[in-house]
Amino acid sequence: MARAFDLLLVEDDADHAELVRRCLAEHVPAVGMHHVSDGQAALDYLQRAGPFANPAGSPRPDLILLDLRLPLVDGLTVLSRIKSSPELMDIPVVVLTTSDAERDVARAYEAHANSYLVKPMDFARFDTMVHDLGLYWVGWNRHP
C-alpha cells in the first residue's frame, strides 16, 4: 500500500465500535480507524467542523462504515448528505447495522449506499465479515 488507508466508523454503540476496531486491527492492521458516535459528529468530521478542524487528526476517509440508528442525526440523513456533496460523494459508504429490515436496505440503496451489511449475532461470522470487508474494500476495491 502506497499510502495509509483511513476508515471512518460511525457507531453509537461503543462496545460494537471496539469489536470492529479489534477485528480490523487483526485482519487489516494498516488501516487507520477513526470513530465518531453520532450523526452530527460524522458530518462535522467530514466537513472538518468543530473539534475536527485539524486535518491531521481527521484525514479524509477512504471508506465510511455507517450505522443507521444514530443520535442527533440519523444514518440515512448522514448518508444522503455525503452522497449529495460533490466533495464527499465518491467516498464509498458501507452501511453496517443490526437492522435487517427490508425497508432500511431499500432506503440505504436509494440514498446511494455502496454496500449494506447486517451485523451477525454470531461473533465468528462477525469476525469473518470484518475480515472480508477489509479484504474487499481495502485490498481489492479501487476508487478515485
Next chain:
Amino acid sequence: VPSPEPTLYLDREKAQFLRPLGARGRYILLAAGSLLAAALLAQRHFERPPIPDRPLRIGFEHNPPYQFRGPDGMPSGLVVEIVAEAGRRARLPLVWTETTLGSERALRSGVVDLWPLITDLPDRRRFIHISAPYLQNQHVLVLPARQPLPGPDFDGSVAHTTQAIHRRLLRAQFPGTRSLETREEVQAIAKVCAGEAAAAFLESRTALALLRKPPSGCDAAALRAHVLPGVFQLGVGATFEAAGAADRIREQIPALARDGTLATVLARYSFFGPSDTRAAYDLLEAQEENRRLLLVIGGLAAALLAASWLAWSLRRARRTAMAAEARWRTLVDTAPDLIASVDRAGRVEFVSGSASDRTRALVGRPVEELAEPARQKELAAAVREALRGESPEQIEVPGWNRSGEPTWYAIRVAPVVANGHVASATLIATDVAKRKRIEAEREELIRELEARNSELERFSYTVSHDLKSPLITIRGYLDQLERTLDAGDTVRFREDVARIAGAQQKMARLLDDLLQLSRIGRIVSAPEDVPLRELVLEARDLVEGRLAERAVAVHVEDALPVVRGDRQRLLEVVQNLIENAAKFMGAQPAPRIEIGARSDGGRPVFYVRDNGMGIPPEHHGKVFGLFEKLDATSEGTGIGLAMASRIVEAHGGRIWAESEGRGYGTTFCFTLNEARSP
C-alpha cells in the same frame, strides 16, 4: 313568526283555462271576439247593396185602387203614390212603366227594375229581391149569406181578378174550384150577386171597402165575407241588381207614416181613416222597436253569460291554484330538507316551514346569508350560476340548523325555467352535520391509527434493533474473553467482562422500560384530584438515589395547584422529568432542579427546570420521540420522555421543551386539567 302569505307561483299556469294564452291573452281574445261580432252585426245592418247608376224602371199594372193608369194618363193609385213619394225622398230616378206581365214575371224577365208592391212568398226570393214589408194582406171569400162555408173540397166557380197571385193563392187553398177572371174586383162581387159565381176571392182590404159600398144590384146584407187563413206580407220588389233601391224606398215609409203623408194617401183611396193608418204604422214601428229591444236584451244576456262564465272560470282557477299551492306547501314543509325559492336578484322569496326562525328571517334577504359569513361567496356564486340557467355542482357550507345551532348543509341550486327564461332558482339544503361529524371522526381515527401504526412500526423496528445490539456485544466479548485469557491479558479481560455486564444491564433496562411503556395508553385508575406538590415530593423521593449520586439540589415551589388525573401515571411523568434532568446535568458543578408552575394565558403551566446540558433548538421536538436519544453515551433508552409525553397527552395536556441550546439548561413544561374546585 307567521307563515308568509301563500304565493301562487308553483302551479298557477297549470291551474288555469286557456292555459297557453295567459291572462292578458284571454282578455284580448274576448275583446277581439266581441268586436268581430259587433262588426258583423254592423256590416249586416249598414251594408247597402249598390244601386245601378241609371233611371230605374218601376212597373205597375191595372189593379185599382193600388195601381192603375189614371184618367190623366199618369200612373196613379195607392201604392204608386206611396212609392213615388218614398222614391222622391230617397232621390231615386224612377220611371213608371205599365206592364201586363204581372209583378213576378216582369221582374224576372228584366222588363222592369222595381215593383211597388209584391207579396212576399218564400219561393219568389230565389229569383227576385223583396224588401221588408210595408203592408199586410189577408184574403177573403165573399159568398151569398145563406151559403155554407166552403171546405177544402169546394169545387164551385170563384170570381177573382186577373192577377196571377190571386189565382195562385186560390188554387193553393181550394184546388177543386174553377176560376172566373174579371178585370176588377168590383166585377167579381157583382158576379156573386148575379149568381154567376159561387164566391169571389178578394184581397180583404178591397173586399171590406166594396162591401161598404156595394156595386149596384148587390145587397151587401145578402153577402158574407169569409176570412181565409194566412197573412201575407208585401214589400217593394226588385231585381237583384236593383235590390238596394227597393230597400231604400222601404226605409222612407216610416217617415211617411209619421208625417201623415201615408194616412192622407190611404184616406184618399177610402181604405182606412187617418187614425187607423197611424195606429197601423205605430204598430209597425213598435214591432221594429221590439225587435231592436230583443236584440239588445239578447246581447246583454250573452254578455252576462260570458261574464259569469269568466267569473266561474276564474273562481275555479283560483280554487285549483289554492289546492295546488296547499299540496305543494305541504310537500315542501314535510320535507326534512330546507327548501327555498330565490328570485332573480338572488333574494329569498320563500323558505320551507322546516327552516328555523333564523332562516325564515332570510325571506327578502340575499340567499347567501344562509351560510356562515366566510363561506357566503361560494353559495352566492352557485346561485348566480343557477340564475344564468346553468346547473351548479352541489356545495357544502356551514350554516345554522332550525335550533340555531351551527351545522353543515349540502346545497343544490337549480334554475326554474318558465317560458324559456329563468324565472327564479330553487335551493335545497340538506343537513349533513351528522355525516360531517362522522367524516371528521373517521379522519381523526385514521390519523390516530396511522400515528399508532407508524409508532408500532418504529417500536418493533427499534426493539429488534436495540435488543439485538447488546446480544451482539455479549456474544462478541464472550469470544474475546477466550482470546484475552489465552493471551493472559487480565486488564482487557476485566474490561471485556465489564462490557458484557454493561450490555446485560442495558438490555434489562430496555425490557423494564418496554414493559412500562406497554402500560401507558391505558389509564389504569379512575381520575382523581391530585395535589401536585405532594406528587412532586413523592417523585423526588423515588429518584433520591440518583439525585444524591450527582448532588443535585431540588427546589419545589410551595403553591402548586390540585390537578385531576390518574395519580400513578402523573407520578411517572414527574419522576421521568426529574430523572431526565438529573441524567443530563453534564459538567455542571452546581446541579439544580426547580419545579413549579407559572400562568400562561390563565392556564397554569408546570415546569421542571434544570441548569444542565441544554438541548439545541432543532432537537426540541425530537426528544419526545420513542427511543430517540440525543447523546449516544447516556445510559437512557429513549423511552422516558416519550412516555411522559404520552401520559400528558392522554390527560388532555401538552408537553414541550424550552432551551436556548447547549450549556443553557432545559425547562420541560406541561399542562394538565385542574381539579374543578381548589
